[in-house]
Amino acid sequence: MDLSFLFIQFLNGLNYAMLLFLISSGLSLVFGVLGVLNFAHGSLYMLGAYGAFTFLQLFQKFPMGFWLALLVAVLSVGVLGGIIEMVFLRRVYSRPHAYQLLLTYGLILILDDLVKMIWGTDYKVVPKPAIFSGSVKIFGDAYPTYDLFIILLGPLIALGLWLLVHGTRLGMFIRAASLDREMTDALGINVPALFTLVFMLGSCLGALGGALVGPIRTVSPGMGINIIIDAFVVVIVGGLGNLQGAFLGSLIIGQLEAFGILVIPRFNIAFIFILTAIILIARPQGLLGKARI
Amino acid sequence: MPSQNIKLIVVVFCVVGLVSGGIFDGQGIAQEQPPIKLGGLAILSGPLSGYGKTGPMGAELAVKEINARGGILGRKVEYIVRDDEAKPDTGVRQARRLILEDKVNFLIGVTSSAVLLAVMEIAKENKTILVGTDAATARATGEKCNRYFFRTSNNAAQDARSGAFIMAEKPYKKWAVIAPDYEYGHSMWDNFIGTLKKLKPDVEVVAEAWPKLGAEDYSPYITQVLQAQPEAVFSALWSAGNINFVKQAKPHGFFDKIQMFAIGAGLMYEVVRTLGPEIPFDKYWGSSRYFPFAEDKLIPDTPRNREFIEAYKAAYGDYPEYISEETYAGVYFIKHMIEKAGSLDVEALIKAGEGLSFEAPEGTKYIQPETHQVVEDVVWGRLGPSQKYPFPTLAEYVIVPGSKATPPVEETGCKMQ
Numbered sequence: 001m002d003l004s005f006l007f008i009q010f011l012n013g014l015n016y017a018m019l020l021f022l023i024s025s026g027l028s029l030v031f032g033v034l035g036v037l038n039f040a041h042g043s044l045y046m047l048g049a050y051g052a053f054t055f056l057q058l059f060q061k062f063p064m065g066f067w068l069a070l071l072v073a074v075l076s077v078g079v080l081g082g083i084i085e086m087v088f089l090r091r092v093y094s095r096p097h098a099y100q101l102l103l104t105y106g107l108i109l110i111l112d113d114l115v116k117m118i119w120g121t122d123y124k125v126v127p128k129p130a131i132f133s134g135s136v137k138i139f140g141d142a143y144p145t146y147d148l149f150i151i152l153l154g155p156l157i158a159l160g161l162w163l164l165v166h167g168t169r170l171g172m173f174i175r176a177a178s179l180d181r182e183m184t185d186a187l188g189i190n191v192p193a194l195f196t197l198v199f200m201l202g203s204c205l206g207a208l209g210g211a212l213v214g215p216i217r218t219v220s221p222g223m224g225i226n227i228i229i230d231a232f233v234v235v236i237v238g239g240l241g242n243l244q245g246a247f248l249g250s251l252i253i254g255q256l257e258a259f260g261i262l263v264i265p266r267f268n269i270a271f272i273f274i275l276t277a278i279i280l281i282a283r284p285q286g287l288l289g290k291a292r293i
Numbered sequence: 294m295p296s297q298n299i300k301l302i303v304v305v306f307c308v309v310g311l312v313s314g315g316i317f318d319g320q321g322i323a324q325e326q327p328p329i330k331l332g333g334l335a336i337l338s339g340p341l342s343g344y345g346k347t348g349p350m351g352a353e354l355a356v357k358e359i360n361a362r363g364g365i366l367g368r369k370v371e372y373i374v375r376d377d378e379a380k381p382d383t384g385v386r387q388a389r390r391l392i393l394e395d396k397v398n399f400l401i402g403v404t405s406s407a408v409l410l411a412v413m414e415i416a417k418e419n420k421t422i423l424v425g426t427d428a429a430t431a432r433a434t435g436e437k438c439n440r441y442f443f444r445t446s447n448n449a450a451q452d453a454r455s456g457a458f459i460m461a462e463k464p465y466k467k468w469a470v471i472a473p474d475y476e477y478g479h480s481m482w483d484n485f486i487g488t489l490k491k492l493k494p495d496v497e498v499v500a501e502a503w504p505k506l507g508a509e510d511y512s513p514y515i516t517q518v519l520q521a522q523p524e525a526v527f528s529a530l531w532s533a534g535n536i537n538f539v540k541q542a543k544p545h546g547f548f549d550k551i552q553m554f555a556i557g558a559g560l561m562y563e564v565v566r567t568l569g570p571e572i573p574f575d576k577y578w579g580s581s582r583y584f585p586f587a588e589d590k591l592i593p594d595t596p597r598n599r600e601f602i603e604a605y606k607a608a609y610g611d612y613p614e615y616i617s618e619e620t621y622a623g624v625y626f627i628k629h630m631i632e633k634a635g636s637l638d639v640e641a642l643i644k645a646g647e648g649l650s651f652e653a654p655e656g657t658k659y660i661q662p663e664t665h666q667v668v669e670d671v672v673w674g675r676l677g678p679s680q681k682y683p684f685p686t687l688a689e690y691v692i693v694p695g696s697k698a699t700p701p702v703e704e705t706g707c708k709m710q
Contacts, residue, residue: 005520012512121343123536123567135544141519142546147512216541217509218533218567222340226509258513261502269505 004139009258011138015147017254018154019209023227024234024246025161026205032241033178033198036089036100040107041206041231042224047077048207049219050115053124066129074207081203085196093195108224115221126214150212157205158247165243174198178241233272237279239286248288326368329637331356331624332397333374334384334412336404340507341379344532344563344614348402348427349374351617354608355624365631372624373397377408384408388415398637399424401623404616406430406476416441420639422630422646426623427616429557430480434666436706441639443646443665445626445658446619449477450700452557452580453484455671455693456527461492465525465552469500469518471511471538472529478503481529481556499523504534511538515545526551531558536567539577548573560584560674562614566684572676574688580673583615583655587687588679592672593656601654612682622653626660661699664707668695 027041051073059065059072084107092099127133132149135142165171176184177194185191209227217223230253238249253272260268279286333352336345349372356372364370373395377384384403391397392415400416400423403409409428416423417439424443425433431450433442470486472478489496500521502514515538518526530538535555542548558564559579565572585591591598601621605613613621626649631637634645647662659668670692677688 002520005516008516009513012516015512016510116342121346122563123343123533125567125569133544135546141516142544142549144541144544146544216537218340218536218540220340220343220533222338222342223509226340226507257510261513261517 004141007139008141008143009262010255011143011147011151013255013258014151014154014251015254016257017250018150019213020230020234020254021154021247021250022157022209022212023206024231024238024250025158025243026202026209027231028235028240028242028246029161029205030199030202031235033174034089034093034195036093037097037104037240038199038202039101039104039228040084040111041202042226042228043108043111044077044081044203044206044224045210045213045227046115046221046224047080047111048073048210049126049214049223050119050124050210051076051207052211052214053119053126053219056126066127070208070211073211074204077207078200078204082196082200084203085199089199090192090195112221112224119221121221124214124219126219128215144216146215153212157208158243161243170197233276236276236286239289239291242288242291244291245286245288249286328369328371329365329631330395330397330399331370331372331627332388332391332395332400333372333620334377334387334391334400334402334408335374336379337374337376338378341404341532344561344616345379345404347563347614348404348616348620350609351605351613351619351621352401352624354605354617355621357608358604359624359628365628366635370624370628374402377403377405377412379405379408381405381408381411384412385415388412389419392419392421397421399627401627402426402620403428406433406480409433410437410476413437413439413442422627422639422642424623424627426619428477430476431484431705432476432480434661434664434705434707436708438664438705438707438709440643440665440709443626443660445623445653445660445667446582447669447671447698448666449480449557450484450705451666451668451695451698452671453481454488454700455673455698456554456556456580457485457488457492458693458697459673459691460489460525460554463525466493466495467497467499467521467523467525469502469521469523469526469551470498470528471502471504471514471518471526473506473508473531473534474503475506477557478506478529482527485527485556504530506534508534509537511541512545515542515547519545519547519551523551526553528553528555528559529557530555531561532563535559535561535564539568539573540571543571543573548576551576553577555579558582558615560672560676560687562612562684565676569684570678572685574675574677574685578673578675580671581615583613583618584672584674584687585655586612586679586682586684587690588677588681592687592690592692595652595654595656597652598654618654622655622658625653626651626658659695661702663702663709664705665709666699666705668699670695671698 023045030038052069055069055072059068092103128146132146135144173189177191234249234253239245256272333349335348352372356370359370375387377387404427406428422441426446429449431448434444470482472482500518502518504514560581629651630642630646634641650659661668672692674687674690676685679686
């Protein structure tokens with residue numbers, strides 16, 4: 001087993017890890033601040049992909065059309081997230097968790113059917129942006145530049161989020177609201193608006209994951225369901241409620257997917273879920289669960 | 294007087310109740326013969342639903358045509374389809390519902406091999422004929438065969454054997470496999486490599502990749518297979534799996550040196566249309582259940598085939614997927630079976646089905662009596678860009694006759710009880 005092969009598999013793992021991070025960070029952020037486990041997060045991811053598809057069809061004549069489409073898709077889903085938060089989620093914050101589960105599950109069903117109605121059920125194709133549509137030679141093997149782009153983008157986004165949360169005033173308010181909602185409210189900070197903003201940010205992150213994944217996977221209704229299970233595994237393992245946990249969990253699961261097939265072929269899926277079970281038993285808050293946002 | 298009124302009301306209610314009960318029973322007072330009901334099982338939800346729903350579309354077209362021409366034995370045909378979600382327990386539940394609540398006379402369809410094996414038991418339990426039109430596990434007409442199950446589509450053994458015959462002629466010695474890790478994937482590979490090794494003993498398997506069914510990220514498997522440096526890869530991936538694999542493999546330089554042989558559904562309309570020019574035309578051979586589109590003619594070029602495609606296009610505005618044709622043909626098989634038997638008696642129908650031969654759009658289908666498996670030609674081909682169609686068409690193809698592709702009965706392990 002030569003080094004170049006191991007390195008490429010490592011890159012494959014990183015690529016998947018960064019995609020997982022984009023999605024699970026949104027999930028974790030929303031849970032950490034709002035206390036809501038948003039099942040419909042996968043549907044927002046899916047809408048990001050469909051949005052990118054549709055906007056790309058509009059913008060493909062423009063230079064930077066792909067990036068423009070990406071931006072517009074992500075922002076649109078962010079706005080949709082804001083609407084969902086204000087119209088639906090606000091009503092269930094004070095209620096038991098079961099209401100939130102039911103509501104977000106109901107949203108999945110509605111959004112999935114909406115997607116089928118608007119776009120139909122056949123697979124959509126999103127072409128790669130011209131600048132990342134080739135490959136580079138890494139130790140003699142071809143590796144897609146698009147995948148490298150995602151590997152580099154992930155940490156940049158992670159850094160950006162970290163700076164937002166720890167280096168800005170807004171970030172301070174977000175951290176305060178996640179620690180003690182009532183006290184933050186009592187101090188005069190507009191907590192409802194903050195919650196909407198955080199939910200919009202989480203939606204944007206999920207949608208970004210979906211929009212980026214379009215060129216490398218089929219865009220189809222139900223794509224959200226597959227990814228949300230992986231996202232849940234990530235946040236259970238890494239720790240739910242903070243960004244570091246999402247990042248660590250993504251790295252672990254990403255590499256397990258890449259190397260699992262070599263070390264324990266035929267059982268790698270089981271292994272990931274066994275790991276999840278072990279974490280739930282031995283350290284239920286996840287590896288970095290106790291940490292604050 | 295009140296008590297007389299009450300008696301009158303009671304009597305009226307009883308009469309109404311008896312009469313309406315009789316009518317809803319479907320017997321007695323009803324003037325028309327009850328319709329012949331077909332219960333369809335298909336994947337109508339989830340990521341595979343885009344492809345799954347094309348099966349019922351084919352069935353509904355067939356039913357419409359048959360009813361327009363007077364039905365079967367003078368009776369109208371009705372088609373009810375239920376979603377099996379590609380899950381065996383859902384399939385079982387829906388099959389029971391179709392038989393016990395909807396009172397269907399036949400079950401038809403089923404895409405997932407796992408669901409098929411489960412639903413076959415329900416068909417047997419309830420003595421209802423099940424016509425399989427997609428799911429390919431060889432075991433269904435092999436060691437798990439049962440007399441209530443007929444399959445009008447090719448099984449994995451036939452597809453795989455036809456592939457092995459073609460591959461034995463080619464110079465590739467180092468093979469790898471990528472197939473979904475479930476019943477269908479293993480059935481395909483085992484049949485293929487078993488036959489190939491007999492025909493060409495110097496063949497060597499250098500890598501095996503078994504992603505789970507529905508996996509979306511194939512990069513680790515692509516890298517794994519590349520590392521072993523095979524000359525050819527046998528793929529049993531289908532639908533989204535096939536599309537994702539090709540899309541992701543290309544920038545890894547997969548097709549620079551490796552020939553891909555996509556069996557079973559390598560040439561399915563949805564894959565060809567979605568990938569389009571991204572298909573590595575020189576390195577991609579696929580087998581098809583039904584992909585009749587060659588550039589200047591259809592395969593086969595028969596009126597039946599042409600009419601089917603035109604009717605499908607007129608009804609749905611798109612070209613038929615392979616399961617559209619298979620389910621369409623499955624409905625016609627039921628029609629021929631009933632007409633030959635002259636009744637809906639299940640034993641008579643089973644006898645009529647065994648050895649039945651009929652013309653489908655894709656050609657002649659003959660039902661092998663010992664196994665209830667269809668015997669028909671298998672088409673393998675390579676694609677090329679098309680001027681005529683909005684998707685690539687067959688640039689080169691080979692037809693393996695059904696008699697060659699079908700294993701001898703003794704080898705199937707089927708002992709029909």
